[in-house]
Amino acid sequence: MNKYFFRYFLSIFSIAILILGIQTAFLVGQYRTSENEWNNQIFEEFVSYLEDGGNLELNKTFPDDRVSGIIVRGPEDRVLVDERRHVGAPLPPPVTRSIRETSIDFTTDSEGNITFTRTDGKTTAEGPGDLYGRINVTTDGNIAYSVDVMLFSPMKYEHSAQIINSCLRSLLISVPVCLVLAFLMAFFISRKNTSDINKIRTALRELEKGNFDGKVEIKTHTEMGEVATSVDQLAKSLKASEQSKKTWLNSISHDLNTPAASIAVIAEGLSDGMFPPDEKTLYALKKESDTLSERIRRITDYCTLSGETKIETAQVLSTDFARNIIASCVFADRITADIFTDKIVCNSALMERACIELLNNAAKASDEKISLAIAGNEKEYSITVRNKGTIPSDMESSELVQPWARGDKARSGEGNGLGLAIVATIAGLHRGGVTIGQDGDYVEAVVKWPLFIEK
Numbered sequence: 104m105n106k107y108f109f110r111y112f113l114s115i116f117s118i119a120i121l122i123l124g125i126q127t128a129f130l131v132g133q134y135r136t137s138e139n140e141w142n143n144q145i146f147e148e149f150v151s152y153l154e155d156g157g158n159l160e161l162n163k164t165f166p167d168d169r170v171s172g173i174i175v176r177g178p179e180d181r182v183l184v185d186e187r188r189h190v191g192a193p194l195p196p197p198v199t200r201s202i203r204e205t206s207i208d209f210t211t212d213s214e215g216n217i218t219f220t221r222t223d224g225k226t227t228a229e230g231p232g233d234l235y236g237r238i239n240v241t242t243d244g245n246i247a248y249s250v251d252v253m254l255f256s257p258m259k260y261e262h263s264a265q266i267i268n269s270c271l272r273s274l275l276i277s278v279p280v281c282l283v284l285a286f287l288m289a290f291f292i293s294r295k296n297t298s299d300i301n302k303i304r305t306a307l308r309e310l311e312k313g314n315f316d317g318k319v320e321i322k323t324h325t326e327m328g329e330v331a332t333s334v335d336q337l338a339k340s341l342k343a344s345e346q347s348k349k350t351w352l353n354s355i356s357h358d359l360n361t362p363a364a365s366i367a368v369i370a371e372g373l374s375d376g377m378f379p380p381d382e383k384t385l386y387a388l389k390k391e392s393d394t395l396s397e398r399i400r401r402i403t404d405y406c407t408l409s410g411e412t413k414i415e416t417a418q419v420l421s422t423d424f425a426r427n428i429i430a431s432c433v434f435a436d437r438i439t440a441d442i443f444t445d446k447i448v449c450n451s452a453l454m455e456r457a458c459i460e461l462l463n464n465a466a467k468a469s470d471e472k473i474s475l476a477i478a479g480n481e482k483e484y485s486i487t488v489r490n491k492g493t494i495p496s497d498m499e500s501s502e503l504v505q506p507w508a509r510g511d512k513a514r515s516g517e518g519n520g521l522g523l524a525i526v527a528t529i530a531g532l533h534r535g536g537v538t539i540g541q542d543g544d545y546v547e548a549v550v551k552w553p554l555f556i557e558k
Contacts, residue, residue, distance in 0.1 A: 107297055112289035119281035127274060134267070138257055145169050145254050146236050150205055153238060153250070154219060169260055171233050172253040178246050187253075199229040203236035210243055233259075299327040306334050315342035347505060355402070362395040401521045408528045414450045416533075421447055421477045428458045428475070434466045437473050444479035449533055449552065457529040458486055460522040461548050465490035468546065483535070485551045492546040494539065503539050526550065 148167055168188065175184035204226040209219045228237060233253040240247045257263040302319050309317040315338045319331035369388045372378035424447065425440045432438060447454075458475070465473045469491040476487040494503070504527035523539070526548075530537045535552025 107293040107300075108289050111293050111296075112285055115288050116281060116285035119285060120278075123274065123277055123281065130270070130274075134257070141169075141257055142235050142254055146203060146205075146252060149252055150207070150221075150238060153240065154207060154221075169255050170252060171255045171259070172231070174230070174251040174253075176249050176251075178248070183248065188255075196232060197229055198232050199227065200234075201225055202228050202230075202234055204239070205236065206239040206241065208241045208244065209247075296327060299331070303327070303330060303334055306331075306338070310334075310338055310341060313345075315339070315345065343505075350505070358398050359395065362391040362398070365391040366395065401525070405521050405525050405528065408453075408525060408532070414453065414532045416448050416450050418446050418448050419451045421445060424451060424455065425475060425477060427451075428455055428462070431455070431459055432462055432466070434462075434473075437466065437471075438462065439472060439474050441474065441476040444477060444484070447477065447479060447484045448554070449484070453529045453532065454486070454550075457526045457550060458488070460526050461486075461488040461550070464522050464548075465492070465546070468492035479554070481554070483551050483553050485549055487550075488548045489542075489545050491544055493544075494541050494546055504537055523548075 145167060149170060170188070172187035173184060174182060177183050202225070204224050206222045206224075207219050208221075209217055211217050226237065228234065228251070230251055231253055233255070234251055235254045236252050238250040238252065240249065258267055299321050302321060306317050306319045317338065319334050321328050321331035366388060369378060369384065369391070373380055373384065378384045421442045421444055425442060429435045429438050429440065462473060462475065465488055471491045474487075474489040476485075476489070478485050478487070504523045523537070527537050530550050530552060533552035535550065537548065537550045539546065539548045541547075
């Protein structure tokens with residue numbers, strides 16, 4: 104649990120710190136922008152104050168207490184006024200830096216009217232650290248005086264400093280709060296996930312031992328829940344695979360031993376003189392030999408198809424496709440074909456084989472008519488084979504297409520249970536599937552595959 108706890112803790116805490124860092128960077132950027140607007144506003148108000156003939160006694164007449172001080176110099180750079188609002192606090196040390204510079208020129212015309220012109224720019228000056236700008240005042244082109252304006256920053260101004268400091272305290276308090284929350288979240292998440300991981304680990308060990316009946320009891324819709332569902336599906340697949348393997352062994356033994364035993368009996372009867380070596384006996388021997396060869400061939404075909412991963416496809420005319428299928432069936436007169444699409448795209452040899460297998464199954468199930476339908480839409484193609492018959496009530500469509508699955512569990516009918524498995528394999532090679540269902544008194548087998556087959 105410790106390993107998972109520390110991983111979750113570091114992840115959650117790192118995310119929280121990252122969010123706080125981004126928020127802090129955003130606030131710092133906003134502060135810089137607001138500070139520039141703050142300084143420009145105060146400086147502009149002070150310039151307007153002078154333009155309106157304001158008095159230079161800062162503490163008495165200029166109402167904005169965000170101005171921390173002024174230094175007024177005369178024509179010969181002699182200090183005339185040096186007023187500060189720094190009461191009981193050390194003055195900022197002098198620095199040399201770029202400051203804002205504004206020049207105001209008052210002009211009196213012949214009629215005694217006073218007008219002024221203003222120019223703005225930048226200059227480099229040495230002064231206190233809170234020096235923001237300089238205002239040069241001239242009358243009729245002659246320097247009257249200059250004013251260095253010092254400003255309180257938002258961090259130094261009493262009222263705004265309280266607000267900013269409260270925000271900073273909130274950010275600082277957020278760090279230990281995030282630490283505690285990360286600890287609690289990591290503890291509960293790691294405890295829950297550790298329990299789920301142990302359940303999954305136990306289920307996998309049971310699978311390793313060959314016990315496929317276990318189930319992972321995780322009902323949450325989380326990643327662990329999805330993993331648990333996948334493990335349960337894996338258990339079902341492995342169980343089905345194990346059952347299929349046993350069925351393979353039993354079915355191969357039965358289906359191959361039956362004609363082999365018949366051949367052995369006939370051969371022994373011939374050698375003992377029990378059976379005469381006439382045409383009837385030789386025909387029976389050949390029939391059993393052909394049955395054995397056919398079953399071996401079908402097993403080989405199925406194994407070969409199961410090992411394929413890619414197929415070549417081409418466009419085929421639906422009428423030609425149906426004609427080839429019907430011509431390959433000895434019961435062609437019982438087949439009625441309905442074509443609902445002009446063409447299909449498939450591996451014609453394999454898909455014809457799948458259709459023939461379906462038609463053979465239908466012919467063995469009933470002596471009545473069999474319908475074959477070929478259709479297509481904007482998404483997929485489909486081939487439907489429909490015959491009169493009944494699916495065993497205890498078998499699902501997915502079970503019927505398994506190797507060696509047969510509708511007659513007594514295995515008394517013809518066939519060896521590989522026909523539908525071959526159909527399902529061919530459909531899978533086309534990235535499609537096969538479904539078999541009961542529709543009233545009829546059995547309907549449908550093979551579907553997509554319009555565009557991914558290579």
